[in-house]
Amino acid sequence: MKKVLFVASVVKTHIMTFHVPYLKWFKEHGFETHVCARNDYDDPTDCVIPFCDKFFDFPFERSPFKIANLMVYKHLKHLIETNKYDIIHCHTPVASVLTRLAARKVRKTGTKVLYTAHGFHFYKGAPLLNWLLYYPVERWMARYTDVLITINQEDYEIAKTFKAGKIEYVPGVGIDTQKFSKVVVDKIAKRKELGVPADAFLLLSVGELNKNKNHETIIKALAKLKNPKIFYLICGRGSYENKLKDLSKKLGLENQVILLGYRSDVAEIYRIVDLFLFPSHREGLPVSLMEAMASGIPIVCSDIRGNKDLINNDYGGYLVKPNDINGFTMAIKRLYQDATLRVEMARYNQEKIWEFDLENIKELTQEIYLNL
Numbered sequence: 408m409k410k411v412l413f414v415a416s417v418v419k420t421h422i423m424t425f426h427v428p429y430l431k432w433f434k435e436h437g438f439e440t441h442v443c444a445r446n447d448y449d450d451p452t453d454c455v456i457p458f459c460d461k462f463f464d465f466p467f468e469r470s471p472f473k474i475a476n477l478m479v480y481k482h483l484k485h486l487i488e489t490n491k492y493d494i495i496h497c498h499t500p501v502a503s504v505l506t507r508l509a510a511r512k513v514r515k516t517g518t519k520v521l522y523t524a525h526g527f528h529f530y531k532g533a534p535l536l537n538w539l540l541y542y543p544v545e546r547w548m549a550r551y552t553d554v555l556i557t558i559n560q561e562d563y564e565i566a567k568t569f570k571a572g573k574i575e576y577v578p579g580v581g582i583d584t585q586k587f588s589k590v591v592v593d594k595i596a597k598r599k600e601l602g603v604p605a606d607a608f609l610l611l612s613v614g615e616l617n618k619n620k621n622h623e624t625i626i627k628a629l630a631k632l633k634n635p636k637i638f639y640l641i642c643g644r645g646s647y648e649n650k651l652k653d654l655s656k657k658l659g660l661e662n663q664v665i666l667l668g669y670r671s672d673v674a675e676i677y678r679i680v681d682l683f684l685f686p687s688h689r690e691g692l693p694v695s696l697m698e699a700m701a702s703g704i705p706i707v708c709s710d711i712r713g714n715k716d717l718i719n720n721d722y723g724g725y726l727v728k729p730n731d732i733n734g735f736t737m738a739i740k741r742l743y744q745d746a747t748l749r750v751e752m753a754r755y756n757q758e759k760i761w762e763f764d765l766e767n768i769k770e771l772t773q774e775i776y777l778n779l
Contacts, residue, residue, distance in 0.1 A: 526691020581768030616645030677702035705752035
């Protein structure tokens with residue numbers, strides 16, 4: 408029986424989020440499916456991966472400088488050479504470097520190694536250190552890669568200069584658009600549940616509370632608007648929680664900025680808001696932005712790689728430089744004042760997102776597998 412190995416740094420927030428449909432596809436095509444990643448569930452017993460025959464819990468560290476990754480490399484090399492996989496598909500930066508190094512020997516005997524780059528750490532506008540540190544590594548590791556898959560156009564253009572066997576472009580990991588477009592929710596009741604007035608103009612961001620997601624720019628824009636009818640919901644957890652709370656309080660917005668933490672009902676929350684904000688500094692091809700589009704929401708987001716692949720400026724929303732507080736302020740104000748424009752942009756986004764639907768992405772990815 409043929410074997411396939413999927414490798415990523417973590418299970419819950421990567422394997423389970425993105426790769427279960429492909430594990431299913433391999434099972435349906437007669438493969439024995441293995442997964443290697445760190446079990447990042449709060450309760451380790453919750454880690455049950457569908458369509459996975461064998462799971463290997465390896466303690467990958469996200470930082471490339473952690474000594475623990477050396478031991479992971481040794482175990483990974485043994486795993487790969489013992490199982491003689493037909494296909495290895497690796498994801499996430501550190502796990503992918505370790506996997507491709509560990510698979511050098513087996514590639515000589517026919518194992519095919521694929522790597523999906525979910526957003527290079529070097530990009531237009533990235534710090535020079537990122538280019539000095541990550542670019543040489545990715546360029547060098549490409550020679551140990553049979554197929555390098557990129558998920559946005561900027562990364563694709565860079566990758567075409569690398570010496571991988573093949574360079575492919577697949578627009579993202581795909582989302583089930585109907586999961587979001589078909590949701591029905593009682594808007595007034597849901598807003599009441601979240602502590603938001605029924606007549607509020609409601610902004611939403613979804614993402615980890617960290618420096619990269621840049622939520623503080625929207626909070627500062629909200630302060631400039633000086634409009635008590637505008638509320639800002641943020642779904643997500645992270646190290647910036649207290650910082651965002653302190654900033655909201657300092658600007659007198661503690662009643663208008665609501666941190667909701669992790670939510671399992673985000674598909675319902677999308678349906679009750681008026682505008683989606685996404686001010687990140689760096690993205691690959693952001694899933695939450697695609698979810699918002701599928702939910703029929705106008706967008707104001709940062710003018711960066713990944714976001715630009717999804718949002719057509721002036722059609723589905725507005726693209727603004729990540730730290731341009733005035734730019735975000737003006738964009739929010741314009742959409743607050745123009746309900747017709749909001750409807751037009753929402754409709755445009757729902758139509759555009761179909762090209763990123765999971766079924767379309769699965770077809771493109773499966774074609775790559777079949778042509779190995």
